[in-house]
Amino acid sequence: MKLFDKKTAIYGAYWILVTGFFLYEKKYLLYKANLPYFFACVGVRVGLLIIIAYLNLHIFLPKYLAKKRYGAYVSAILFSVLTYLVIQSLYDYYLYGYIVGPLYNSNMWESVSYNFFSTLWYLALMLALKLSLDWYGQQLLIQRITVEKLHAEVDFLRAQVNPHFLFNILNNLYALTLKKSELAPDVVLKLSSMMEYMLYDSNDEKVPLTKELEYLNNYVELERLRFGASAVITFNTGQVGPGQKIAPLLLLPLVENAFKHGLSKQTADSALHISISLHGDTLMAQVENTKPALVSSQYKGGIGLNNLRKRLELLYQGRHDLQLQDQVTTYKATLRIEL
Known part of the structure; x- marks a missing residue:
């Protein structure tokens, strides 16, 4: 399996685990709301996290962090997190305040705090996963280059040995033919x-x-x-x-x-x-x-x-x-x- 396929599989497994965690965490909605709201709650949360992760890995990292524009990178991350907070917190407030109703005590600031720190946590995990995969890929590349370099140097050295040896032997044969041995x-x-x-x-x-x-x-x-x-x-x-x-x-x-x-x-x-x-x-x-x-x-x-x-x-x-x-x-x- 190629490294790209391995990365895709690992990222897929990561998001499956994240989705499974939220499904387990929000299972009480099955009793307090109904099945569509249960899946909608998890789907909105995971979908927004995937969007933020995509922006971070494919836009913010190569455009800002890779070019050492740390201020722009931090600003982009904070802006994306704040956007997520607004959408997710409003959705939570609607879900728990109006759909679940009196069965759940909705607190806007508590929801904002939870979403902020949980988002940073998942972004940190995704970034660590990304850097780990990049490091692993770099190590594979270095190893392949090292092996190719070794083979090239050995072939070059072997090519040097052969003419050197042949030169000596042909001189010996030439001396024997002169003597008609x-x-x-x-x-x-x-x-x-x-x-x-x-x-x-x-x-x-x-x-x-x-x-x-x-x-x-x-x-x-x-x-x-x-x-x-x-x-x-x-x-x-x-x-x-x-x-x-x-x-x-x-x-x-x-x-x-x-x-x-x-x-x-x-x-x-x-x-x-x-x-x-x-x-x-x-x-x-x-x-x-x-x-x-x-x-x-x-x-x-x-x-x-x-x-x-x-x-x-x-x-x-x-x-x-x-x-x-x-x-x-x-x-x-x-x-x-x-x-």
């Missing part, structure tokens, strides 16, 4: 499998963790082919159930950063150790790599890690922890995510 077809096959994942599966908000790890393993194997025996690379994963899901391409920046700014900068004795395990609903990922002593991993223009931080904040706010340790000859990244 027999490993090139295997690289193409693995890259094809990864492209299928990136083009189709990665568009989902969440993907099976098993697919994400398979994608990551293919990436590591491609890099292992490039480095050969010049680097010690290990990739260990624990048991992962088929029901666990994760945001796509979330772990790649940690591994990609280790290759690009660690192993690629070394000529010998380079190493990379990747460990990913699942403890209940908590994912632990640890990536540790060697690096030259004079090279800092806090490089300029680090798209991958910057994107990772933003995506974690957007998708796992309050449910993640990323620790980066930049030592003299090693760089270690530890990521914990509550899936």
Whole structure:
């Protein structure tokens, strides 16, 4: 149901309750007058209140209060209330003074006092209801905008990851083809499998963790082919159930950063150790790599890690922890995510 329909239903329920209250309050007229006067009394009172409420919500509020013309708003409200008092009090005086007659002691000032304060009370309730519904509608709008903004930012960040990754892999493939390496077809096959994942599966908000790890393993194997025996690379994963899901391409920046700014900068004795395990609903990922002593991993223009931080904040706010340790000859990244 749309918000407009909900508002209509709530306002309708409010006036049904108000009408029911007056029907109960004026039930003694059934004995002192007759049925038509009983319904006329309630109908006139509720009808006048509805008119005042309509003027307040649709004319006075947007025309005066919303524009901070408080004096004009108060004057308009008082004028409408006084008009109501004149009509309602004259009708009450006629009803109780002439129709009901001696069975009811009619008092004009008592009627005016009762109608004045009861009118202000019902107007206050209606205003509170109106402001509550507006606040609720605003919260729904803010929530929808926030969700749309989150999806837009995640899509933008994902779009940044893909070209960055492809640029590195194509460079690797280019180097192998220059050497006429027999490993090139295997690289193409693995890259094809990864492209299928990136083009189709990665568009989902969440993907099976098993697919994400398979994608990551293919990436590591491609890099292992490039480095050969010049680097010690290990990739260990624990048991992962088929029901666990994760945001796509979330772990790649940690591994990609280790290759690009660690192993690629070394000529010998380079190493990379990747460990990913699942403890209940908590994912632990640890990536540790060697690096030259004079090279800092806090490089300029680090798209991958910057994107990772933003995506974690957007998708796992309050449910993640990323620790980066930049030592003299090693760089270690530890990521914990509550899936």
